[in-house]
Amino acid sequence: MTVTLRRMDPTGADREALIEFMTGNPFPFHLWPAPPREQVEQAIAEGAYRDDDNDSFWIDHAEHGRVGCFRFEDIQDSTAMFDLRLAAAWRGRGLATDILRAATDHVFTTHANVNRFEGQTREDNLAMRHSFVRAGWVQEAYYREGWPVEGEDPKASVAYSVLRRDWANGTTTPLRWALPGALRANTPTGE
Template structure:
């Protein structure tokens, strides 16, 4: 099984498919869980899918075809973040792990200046958090009440990352949380 990434042209050939993907799916752990066509159009117009900081891709699986959407963010920094959204029928099948591993390979093998690859998710997104851990990413922060929730109490935002050397060696570098005695 091979996962590959096909670059999205948000205002050209992929415009309609991008709107269709975003409006057909639900994203319960994102700030906008049910985007409408106007929301996606607005994001396209402001460059959220492709500009100097962002680049977006379809996720293609060698056996089952197109399984989702992937975006790199903060590309003008040397520590990009990402947004990963599997298509509904392909969630719950462990494909997140294969996709994140392939994305990590893509980033470190094509972007020589990048030393850290980062991601954040909401504390209750267990599927994503397990995906991070299974891919060798390390939890580095738990921002208490850092994720506003519409109509509810804020939740924590949990931050993970992988270092280039972790990817190269397959060994996650750890650190001591309680490294200061008071």
Template sequence: MSITFVAMTPADAEDLIDFLSNNRFPFHVQAAPQAPDIRVRIEQGRFWNEDTQGYWVLQDAHRIGMAALEDLQEDDAPLFDLRLDEAQRGKGLGVEVLRALCGMVFRSMPNTRRFEGQTREDNIAMRKTFLRAGFLKEAHYRLAWPTNDGGHLASIAYSILRHDWETGTVTHFDWADLRV
């Protein structure tokens, strides 16, 4: 099974609207994006601009989702947003997709030191995906993720270091390094 990425362009706008509006993303801030809202985000440059690039995620040349890399100009630590088609979820593809995304980032962006992602505390599948793909939990932002019902949950941040990706290791740190 081969995972590849194809950069999105403005020519992909209608396909992107179709993909996002015809799938539910229960662990994202907008669980059920609507076409008019997506169109506005596209017109504002959300998926292709100097700082962000969207990609179609392909498995053996079939589109299975999309990923967006963010903070490309500001930082040597880009952040990603990954969304798989509902029909592709629960098949164990997340780890392979995330590993392939790491490969694309670290190979094509030589100045990238680390690669980051975040998810809600209740998105157990994604949290396990991060760990299985070699990422390490680095932050637990309490009540930082707004939910569709007006509440808030913790946002959990993970990253992988270039060195760890290259060597297949995970550099751990001491969470309780300071005591009072």
């Protein structure tokens, strides 16, 4: 693997670099595309980057050095979530697939309570969605108008996940999506 996760100290040695990273890159598919410094400072102070439920890592690339930031969320639950952000300069090189694999290895190796690892993204974040598929994650949900966008109509939120047992066994558990019989007519796919 070309990438490794290195645990950061968000309230200590890494605080300023984290604030610079979060305020120095655009995040067009996030609720806050350009978070102001005060907001990042507040999130750090409130434990969003490290507390009992959250943990954060720099993403180090074997050749390029630090390329981004990975934050695990809900790590005390049976379903952990995450936020992945590459620095703008390192986007468009297909790094996210390896990062998802490294993060999946980390969460299932380190947190015995975690059974599912889930990510949600905006429907038009095609780079993230392709990365999920490349890493073998399964799309489980499409929440219509579930992602508010400032000054625009809401977009859909799309959810992907990987199960611990699929990670351990190299399998893919299929979705049981369709309702049986006549009720199936109430679940149009739009395809």
